[in-house]
Structure formats: structure tokens, C-alpha cells
Amino acid sequence: DAGVTQSPTHLIKTRGQQVTLRCSPKSGHDTVSWYQQALGQGPQFIFQYYEEEERQRGNFPDRFSGHQYPNYSSELNVNALLLGDSALYLCASSLYFGQLAGELFFGEGSRLTVL
Amino acid sequence: GNSVTQMEGPVTLSEEAFLTINCTYTATGYPSLFWYVQYPGEGLQLLLKATKADDKGSNKGFEATYRKETTSFHLEKGSVQVSDSAVYFCALRGNNYGQNFVFGPGTRLSVLP
Numbered sequence: 001d002a003g004v005t006q007s008p009t010h011l012i013k014t015r016g017q018q019v020t021l022r023c024s025p026k027s028g029h030d031t032v033s034w035y036q037q038a039l040g041q042g043p044q045f046i047f048q049y050y051e052e053e054e055r056q057r058g059n060f061p062d063r064f065s066g067h068q069y070p071n072y073s074s075e076l077n078v079n080a081l082l083l084g085d086s087a088l089y090l091c092a093s094s095l096y097f098g099q100l101a102g103e104l105f106f107g108e109g110s111r112l113t114v115l
Numbered sequence: 116g117n118s119v120t121q122m123e124g125p126v127t128l129s130e131e132a133f134l135t136i137n138c139t140y141t142a143t144g145y146p147s148l149f150w151y152v153q154y155p156g157e158g159l160q161l162l163l164k165a166t167k168a169d170d171k172g173s174n175k176g177f178e179a180t181y182r183k184e185t186t187s188f189h190l191e192k193g194s195v196q197v198s199d200s201a202v203y204f205c206a207l208r209g210n211n212y213g214q215n216f217v218f219g220p221g222t223r224l225s226v227l228p
Contacts, residue, residue, distance in 0.1 A: 004158070033215060042119075042204050042218035043159070056215050090158055092216075102147070102208050104216060106158035 002027060004107035006091050012113045013081050021076040021110045025093030031055075032074040033104065034066060035090040043090055049074055050096045078112075086114045117142040121205050121219035128195055128226050136190040136222045138179075138205035146207040148172075148181050148188040153202045153221070162190075162203070166210075195226045 005024045013019050025032050031050045035043035045058035049068035068074045072093075078085055088111050092104040122137040140148065147166045151159040163172030168183035177192045188205060205219040 035218075040221075042206075042220045043216075045215045045217070048215055058215065092159075102216075103161065103164070104151075104159075106151075106160070108156075108158040 004091055004093050004105050006089075006107035006110050008110055009108065010111045010113075012115060014115050015081055015083060017081050017114075018077065018079045019081060019112060021078075021089050021091075021112075023074045023076070023091030023093075023107060025072050025074070025091075026105045029093035029095055029105070030072055031094045031096045032068055032072065033092045033094070034074070034076045035092060036060070037088040037090055037109070039087070046076070081114045083114050086112060088112075117146065117207055117209065117217045119205050119207055119217055119219035121203075121222050124202075124221070125223040125225060128224070130197055130226055130228050131194045132226075134190070134192040134195045134199075134224070136203055136205075136224070138188045138190065138219060140186050140188065140205075140207050142186075142207055142209065144210060145183075146209050148179070149206045149208070149216070150177070150179055150188070150190050151204045151206060151218075153204065155201070159204065195224070197226045197228050200224055200226045 033048040034046040037043045047057045052068045063079045065077045088109040090109045091107045118141045149164045150162040152162045163174040165172040165181035171180045179190045202221045204221045206216045
């Protein structure tokens with residue numbers, strides 16, 4: 001049973017560029033959430049996708065956008081990159097309904113460095 | 116809004132020592148509480164959880180009890196091992212469908228042989 005997979009694992013961009021990160025959820029899960037984890041800090045919620053719609057959003061600017069596909073996989077896009085966007089981006093999958101709803105399973109993350 | 120506060124790290128212990136990592140929360144309603152662990156170079160893994168007051172979550176020798184009166188969810192282990200060295204995150208989730216998680220800042224634990 002494959003867990004949550006993310007790609008790429010590492011990438012380096014320069015200020016002003018755009019980046020796309022990808023995530024495949026754990027088999028059977030229908031909800032994908034994205035988190036930003038700065039060095040030495042806890043994960044901060046970016047947004048959540050269910051049924052191909054953004055359901056919740058944290059305190060992140062519109063430069064951060066996402067998408068969910070019919071197969072439940074998801075993308076996180078960040079435009080006009082800033083140095084402060086350097087972080088580990090974590091994808092987490094879960095079920096939206098049911099007894100185990102909301103229990104997050106995380107991928108290993110995509111480490112973004114902005115120069 | 117919801118928030119989680121954890122004890123400052125890093126915490127350094129000798130093998131077989133007793134571990135406590137304090138966690139307190141602020142939330143409306145009746146959140147679910149979680150401890151996640153992050154080993155070096157890896158994503159977060161669920162360690163244990165509790166969904167209502169007085170519930171005790173346990174896994175791999177770790178325990179935490181949901182204390183609504185003190186809004187706390189302290190993590191304990193009676194005898195730590197070197198392999199427990201990691202960063203531990205306390206988190207809460209509201210009980211409405213699709214509620215997102217709020218994580219604490221994490222506490223780094225180093226266990227020395």
C-alpha cells in the first residue's frame with residue numbers, strides 16, 4: 001500500500017520564478033492538504049482540497065494556489081517566489097468523512113530553496 | 116483562533132530516562148488532539164491521538180491524556196531509547212468536517228546512549 005508520495009524531493013529556484021509541487025495521496029484517501037514547514041518550526045496550513053475544490057485556506061497570499069485532479073492527486077503552485085518561501089512543503093492526505101476522517105498521513109516533503 | 120503551545124527544546128536525555136513533553140492548547144469547542152513525530156529527513160508520522168476528554172492515546176510506549184480542565188495533552192514515556200531521537204509535534208484539529216490541523220512549534224528530543 002503506497003503512502004503519500006511527493007515530487008520533487010528537492011529543488012532550487014531563484015526569486016521571481018514559479019514552482020509546481022506534486023502529491024499523490026495514500027490509496028483510499030480523498031482529501032489533500034498542503035503545509036509549509038520553515039526550518040525549526042511546525043507545519044503551517046496552506047490549503048485543503050476535496051472533490052477538486054479548495055475547502056479551507058490558511059493565511060497565505062494568492063501567490064499560493066493549488067489543484068486537485070479526479071484521481072485525488074494534487075499540485076501546489078507558488079508564483080513570484082520570495083526568499084521567505086524557502087521551506088519544506090508537506091502534503092498530507094486524509095479522508096473527509098467517516099470515523100477516521102481528518103487523520104493526516106504525510107509525505108516526506110519537497111524541500112524548496114529560493115536563491 | 117486555535118493554537119498549540121509546546122515546551123521549548125531541545126531536550127537531551129540519557130537512554131532509559133523518563134520523558135515528558137508538555138503541550139497545552141487553546142481551542143473553541145471540543146478538538147481532537149494528536150502527537151506527530153518527525154525523524155531526520157522524513158515527513159511527519161502520527162504517534163498517538165485522543166478525540167475526547169479523558170481519553171488516553173498510546174503507541175510505542177508513549178502515552179498522552181486529553182485533559183480538558185487544564186487544556187493539556189502532555190506526552191510521556193517511561194524509558195526512552197536512542198531511536199526515539201526526533202522532533203515531536205503536538206497538534207489539534209477541530210471536530211467539524213474538513214477542519215485543518217494546527218501544529219505546535221515542535222520539541223527536538225536527543226537521547227544519548
